[in-house]
Amino acid sequence: MRKALTIAGSDSGGGAGIQADLKTFQELEVYGMSAITAVTAQNTLGVQGVYPMSTDAVVQQINSIANDIGVDALKTGMLFSADIIDAVSQQITEYNWRNIVVDPVMIAKGGASLLQQEAIAALKQKLIPLSLIITPNIPEAEVIIGMEIKTKEDKEAAAKKFIELGAKNVVIKGGHDADPLETMDLFFDGCEFAYYSSKRIDTQNTHGTGCTFSAAITAEIAKGKKVQEAVITAKDFIQAAIEENISLGNGHGPTNHWAYKKRILQKGLFV
Numbered sequence: 001m002r003k004a005l006t007i008a009g010s011d012s013g014g015g016a017g018i019q020a021d022l023k024t025f026q027e028l029e030v031y032g033m034s035a036i037t038a039v040t041a042q043n044t045l046g047v048q049g050v051y052p053m054s055t056d057a058v059v060q061q062i063n064s065i066a067n068d069i070g071v072d073a074l075k076t077g078m079l080f081s082a083d084i085i086d087a088v089s090q091q092i093t094e095y096n097w098r099n100i101v102v103d104p105v106m107i108a109k110g111g112a113s114l115l116q117q118e119a120i121a122a123l124k125q126k127l128i129p130l131s132l133i134i135t136p137n138i139p140e141a142e143v144i145i146g147m148e149i150k151t152k153e154d155k156e157a158a159a160k161k162f163i164e165l166g167a168k169n170v171v172i173k174g175g176h177d178a179d180p181l182e183t184m185d186l187f188f189d190g191c192e193f194a195y196y197s198s199k200r201i202d203t204q205n206t207h208g209t210g211c212t213f214s215a216a217i218t219a220e221i222a223k224g225k226k227v228q229e230a231v232i233t234a235k236d237f238i239q240a241a242i243e244e245n246i247s248l249g250n251g252h253g254p255t256n257h258w259a260y261k262k263r264i265l266q267k268g269l270f271v
């Protein structure tokens with residue numbers, strides 16, 4: 001069984017964070033493990049509280065996994081502080097892990113900060129250079145690269161800057177694109193650009209889309225897929241999950257992690 005680790009925050013509402021990651025790992029048939037960086041009190045309306053773990057607690061969780069079970073691929077989500085980013089980057093280097101998916105989570109949908117301002121430098125200097133792929137949304141890419149992203153050309157220029165920062169591949173996600181009809185994710189491997197577009201689903205139930213997308217990439221990489229193929233599967237996974245979104249609570253409901261596998265099983269194609 002292939003094994004995937006998420007180093008991320010807990011979302012009590014179950015739509016984003018480690019809960020979304022572990023559900024995605026399960027649906028894609030990899031064994032899921034977690035190192036929790038922070039506990040959030042959260043629901044479909046927003047984040048009501050953020051309770052960071054100590055850096056020691058994060059380090060120990062990762063050591064426990066590394067020293068016994070092992071990791072085929074890992075993703076990072078909400079890392080909250082520069083200290084946690086420094087420690088996690090050091091462990092990735094010590095354990096010589098290569099299949100690293102960095103989802104540079106900064107702000108939750110309701111506006112709550114999930115990454116301290118002073119941690120952005122550590123993200124750029126320590127973690128991004130270790131990433132096999134980084135998956136920013138447009139606002140995250142704008143903050144990290146320091147430029148406005150409005151056009152296709154802007155997206156391509158920003159993607160090049162991520163490669164200059166040391167990422168081996170990048171996807172700039174299109175959920176925040178202005179286009180009301182489609183979402184366009186840009187993939188760049190340092191050589192060629194590829195666009196993966198899909199019909200934009202008109203729903204407010206998009207809580208956890210970024211987490212789910214990066215977790216699906218991680219699962220596919222853990223199973224041995226090439227990065228670009230993993231991105232293509234992740235795009236199909238998130239599209240199905242948004243199309244069959246779940247109306248829960250009174251705000252932004254979650255996506256449906258069962259949808260992709262259900263469709264594949266219906267076609268008799270799951271591998």
Ligand SMILES: Nc1ncnc2c1ncn2[C@@H]1O[C@H](COP(=O)(O)OP(=O)(O)O)[C@@H](O)[C@H]1O
Nearest residue numbers: 137173174175176183199200201209210213238
């Ligand atoms: N309304 C939507 N319809 C279809 N796909 C979407 C929609 N919103 C986001 N996506 C897709 O979900 C994935 C996550 O994107 P995004 O929402 O930009 O990330 P984040 O949750 O980090 O802000 C991307 O593949 C994006 O294209």
Ligand SMILES: Cc1ncc(COP(=O)(O)OP(=O)(O)O)c(N)n1
Nearest residue numbers: 009016017108109207208209210211
């Ligand atoms: C604990 C936790 N981690 C990450 C996020 C952000 O998730 P994301 O997939 O970007 O979805 P939205 O917050 O935009 O719905 C989170 N909210 N909580």
